[in-house]
Amino acid sequence: MRSVSVSPRLRSVPSSPIRKLVPFAVAAKKEGVHVYHLNIGDPDIKTPQVMLDVLKNWDKNPIGYDQSQGNPEFLEALIWYYHRLGFTFVSPKHIQVTNGGSEAISMALFAVCEPGDEVLTFEPLYTNYNSYAVVNGVTLKGILTSSDTGFHLPDRSVVEAAVTPKTKAILICNPNNPTGTVYTEEEVRMLVDIAKDHGLFLLSDEVYREYTYDGRKHVSLLKFMSEIPDRAIVLDSMSKRYSLCGVRLGALVTLNDDVLKGILAIAQGRLSSGLVDQAIAAKLTQVPDSYLAEVYDEYVSRRDVLYEGLKNIPGVVIPKPEGAFYTIVGLPVADSERFCQWLLTDFRDNNETLMIAPAAGFYATPGMGKNEVRIAYVLNVTAIRRCVELLAKALEAYKKTETRG
Ligand SMILES: Cc1ncc(COP(=O)(O)O)c(C=O)c1O
Structure with a gap:
């Protein structure tokens, strides 16, 4: 009987670098670890009430x-x-x-x-x-x-x-x-x-x-x-x-x-x-204009907390984000994918860690983005402050594992 195989082009579709590390996050959560998600642009901001009401009144x-x-x-x-x-x-x-x-x-x-x-x-x-x-x-x-x-x-x-x-x-x-x-x-x-x-x-x-x-x-x-x-x-x-x-x-x-x-x-x-x-x-x-204005102000605050926090961590490179709610951040690590995975598998601070996306998948040119990550500032200001603290501690700890390894 002739065997079947999927098309080579199907195999060539890259898996999302944003979602690639999800199994490690799932495993961490199963252990009871709290994972802060800064890896994906799925905002925690509430949907306008007038839109939710459509569901309530559906006939x-x-x-x-x-x-x-x-x-x-x-x-x-x-x-x-x-x-x-x-x-x-x-x-x-x-x-x-x-x-x-x-x-x-x-x-x-x-x-x-x-x-x-x-x-x-x-x-x-x-x-x-x-x-x-x-x-x-x-x-x-x-x-x-x-x-x-x-x-x-x-x-x-x-x-x-x-x-x-x-x-x-x-x-x-x-x-x-x-x-x-x-x-x-x-x-x-x-x-x-x-x-x-x-x-x-x-x-x-x-x-x-x-x-x-x-x-x-x-x-x-x-x-x-x-x-x-x-x-x-x-x-x-x-x-x-x-x-x-x-x-x-x-x-x-x-x-x-x-x-x-x-x-x-x-x-x-x-x-x-x-x-x-x-x-x-x-x-x-x-949707009231005030909704959009509040959402806008919230993202500005998040951006400011993230930027001010990260720029003071030694070895971290972050240009001030001008818009959207993402930023590409240079880290003092040789392989950001390994680092992002390690955050989920090994790093814990008070039983918490964070998930960020390795940047290599954000390039079409192979070999680029090896020491960069993408951060989505889609959590509230308190959570972002904590994430900055976690990242600073993680980089310190990772440096030691890299020198040992
Ligand atoms: C730049 C950009 N374009 C398009 C999309 C896709 O958006 P949608 O949820 O409407 O498919 C996204 C989602 O993150 C995005 O960041």
Whole structure:
């Protein structure tokens, strides 16, 4: 009998560096150890009450499919949101509702690339871009950015040197996960110009749009959309803005009719996004401004506590995060994956430890990020203070095990 084997491409999908160490965390918890999770961007902030009330008052029976492009009320709510940001040219026909920002990214890659085509992005990168690239047969080409420049973009000549005949698009994340960098108007303008001059698509993942700190203004690709109507695609998500990670909803926004037509066909193939999910998210028009303001202030406080705490630990390198709720931190260790695992298996302080993500998986270039970790500041200020203390103690203790080993 012929044996079966899975496709080689299935084996080539990288497992998430954020979730890779989960079994060690589970084992630690089984021992009764308290594990602080700074490894994943699943915020502890409460979802707005007006959204939760939809669940309480639900009376539609049966819970059927919705329209493939998106629920009309949710689309109208998104229009309200984009118009409020000042982008009044956006209309429902420019939006495809997606199952999370994740599906928007995957659809966008499928829409602009044939298998084997290249997409430029900046490293460190949102790790799941690696998975979506493999699933869509796309080669992700990373252009390195460094903590020395706060992970800001390199000169135009460096970006242009990476363009080959196979390059189809540039994919950015702004504000950035995992670096916390917020690109300036000049940086976004530079990419718009490169997209124009080299015939490329520009995909902008803006799921953290609201989170820009110290007076920085977010520069959305929507601002340049009329200049490159066929090339600009904005990727969005409800997850982080309203603490709705479990409501799997996002959006793809573009003026390119061919892209919209094609991805609607994909959307029809997967029938619809969740009816209940969209009913919840459609309430975004009723979320009080005070909710968003409080969430914003909370992230600023968390960022400050983390930054002030970590920058004083010897050997730790942390540029001040400018936005989102992540940061890439350099540690005085040779192999951050081993260190992160050791935190879960060996390190205990008062029966507590912390979980952070090794940064190697946030690069497309092999060998990078070996002495870096990504930290998501998704816990309250008291917990973050404790995590800083735990990390300082852990680094001290680890130094001793490294010298012994
Ligand atoms: C930069 C970025 N893009 C997209 C996503 C996916 O978001 P969603 O939960 O909407 O699929 C995330 C989630 O963490 C993210 O950080």
